Amino acid sequence: MRIDEDARPGAGRVLAAVRDAAAGVTAAELGSRLGLHVTTVRFHLDRLAADGLVAGRAAPSGGRGRPRVVYQAVRVPDARVGMLAALADAAAGEGPAAERAQRAGERWAEGLDVDGLDPVAALVAVFTELGFAPAPFEGGLALRACPFLEDARRHPEVVCGVHRGLALGIARRAGASIELRPFEGGVCVLAIA
CATH class of the missing domain: 1.10.10.10 (Winged helix-like DNA-binding domain superfamily/Winged helix DNA-binding domain)
Incomplete structure (x- = not known):
């Protein structure tokens, strides 16, 4: 929400x-x-x-x-526009689908205005605006909603790959590393290191 x-x-x-x-x-x-x-x-x-x-x-x-x-x-572009652009990039690329999707998500992150925010604040800002309802917990964020859930269940390598790349790109810009664990206990988890 x-x-x-x-x-x-x-x-x-x-x-x-x-x-x-x-x-x-x-x-x-x-x-x-x-x-x-x-x-x-x-x-x-x-x-x-x-x-x-x-x-x-x-x-x-x-x-x-x-x-x-x-x-x-904190300005974050519309989720559908960013996701469509990332999916188009992934479809046009070379190599395995999961790798293309992750690279496309990383390129998406490059265009976001998150400079100056700590890793958690940057991820919360972006994923809140995109509709993921992130909830901070010790060591990361639980993404309690997914605006692309049906597609993510059918094609996790692509949809989750884009979101993994997006999170990696944001975290890298904020000086952190991250791991996306999809469908863990009813939510997706962003573990922040």
């Missing part, structure tokens, strides 16, 4: 407003724009940051006191 479709309408409004503010926005500015108390906005921003959908950075306050935090949305 995507954050903007869940039962927290305030979070969806805050996320939409952060996405609209391309240069970044503070909690106080969001509160003014949305007619929400700044504490409520901060609550939603904390949750959105934990889900990897927004990232905050310190900016000089221009005076005394703590630096203000400016939030920006």
Whole structure:
């Protein structure tokens, strides 16, 4: 379930407003724009940051006191568009299907805006936006949903291969390594090293 479709309408409004503010926005500015108390906005921003959908950075306050935090949305392209492009790359390549699919997923990862995020935050951001409902656990992430589940069951070497490559590419950019274990205990597991 995507954050903007869940039962927290305030979070969806805050996320939409952060996405609209391309240069970044503070909690106080969001509160003014949305007619929400700044504490409520901060609550939603904390949750959105934990889900990897927004990232905050310190900016000089221009005076005394703590630096203000400016939030920006983590941009992830549409899952269907990225998946179609990756599948086309995999189909056009040479070699075994699983290897072609993984390379295509790695190329997909190269185009994502995840620089500056730690490995878990980057993976959570991308896989949340793609519809995988990642849940962090000690040592990795459980992907509780798959928007391509039927196809993944029929052709795991291709569909899971693309997702493996995507995860590997993201983790590599963040200085980590990862292993995708499909269909483990009813979920797919991303084990992060």
